[in-house]
Amino acid sequence: MVYWRWFKVTGFLTALFLCSCGEVPSSPRQYSHQLIQETNVAQLLTQAQDIQKAEDFFHQGNNWLNSHNYKEALAAYDKAIALKSKSADVWINRGNALNALHQYQNAIASYTKAITINPEKHEAWFNKGNVLTAIQRHKEALAAYDKAIAIKPDKHEALINRGITLTKLQRYKEAIASYDQAVDLQPNKHEAYYNKACTYALQNNVELTVENLQIAIQLSPGKYEKLAKSDPDFQKVRDNERFQELILLTEARV
Numbered sequence: 001m002v003y004w005r006w007f008k009v010t011g012f013l014t015a016l017f018l019c020s021c022g023e024v025p026s027s028p029r030q031y032s033h034q035l036i037q038e039t040n041v042a043q044l045l046t047q048a049q050d051i052q053k054a055e056d057f058f059h060q061g062n063n064w065l066n067s068h069n070y071k072e073a074l075a076a077y078d079k080a081i082a083l084k085s086k087s088a089d090v091w092i093n094r095g096n097a098l099n100a101l102h103q104y105q106n107a108i109a110s111y112t113k114a115i116t117i118n119p120e121k122h123e124a125w126f127n128k129g130n131v132l133t134a135i136q137r138h139k140e141a142l143a144a145y146d147k148a149i150a151i152k153p154d155k156h157e158a159l160i161n162r163g164i165t166l167t168k169l170q171r172y173k174e175a176i177a178s179y180d181q182a183v184d185l186q187p188n189k190h191e192a193y194y195n196k197a198c199t200y201a202l203q204n205n206v207e208l209t210v211e212n213l214q215i216a217i218q219l220s221p222g223k224y225e226k227l228a229k230s231d232p233d234f235q236k237v238r239d240n241e242r243f244q245e246l247i248l249l250t251e252a253r254v
């Protein structure tokens with residue numbers, strides 16, 4: 001089966017509010033008020049500098065993440081968090097770096113922190129579901145995907161990964177329904193058709209296996225021919241004549 005690994009967040013909201021010191025004071029009371037105002041402005045400027053540094057570290061981390069330098073990305077995100085700990089976006093991408101480093105428990109903790117900060121971050125729920133899938137905690141993964149979809153109903157990637165999780169739980173009818181929802185949103189999503197083929201193969205339904213695998217191959221030529229030959233999900237149908245004919249025919253066209 002094939003699924004999306006994660007979503008990287010690129011946004012990083014910053015805000016700065018400064019107040020004017022006003023006119024030169026003409027009394028001790030006004031002077032005291034000015035000192036307070038100046039102190040407030042100094043504090044705000046320091047906060048603004050820290051926010052800017054945090055944003056710089058966040059973007060550095062994203063660059064490292066994009067170039068697959070995951071340890072460097074993690075270090076940059078940690079620096080951003082040290083300056084601005086309540087940014088869900090940083091915690092999400094930190095989780096992605098940890099996921100890539102196979103530090104799954106720490107990745108889950110990072111996504112959970114992002115969710116604590118902002119429960120409406122569908123990326124955090126989706127990515128958490130992916131890590132839970134990777135460590136075969138399928139019931140928890142399903143709950144995470146359901147949360148992501150509840151927040152963003154058109155998230156076809158979550159629907160596909162949800163289908164994979166349901167397949168792992170042998171809830172095949174629900175898995176097919178999840179793939180169908182993804183196809184309704186994105187009719188050319190070859191991943192959905194391939195995973196549908198896998199699910200039908202596990203049920204030894206040759207006809208629907210071949211039908212969906214053929215669509216997947218047509219939508220993405222060259223991607224699934226070799227994969228289908230080795231994917232254990234097709235074990236029950238691999239020796240079937242119709243399945244073999246499809247693989248041979250498509251390989252000949254490549």
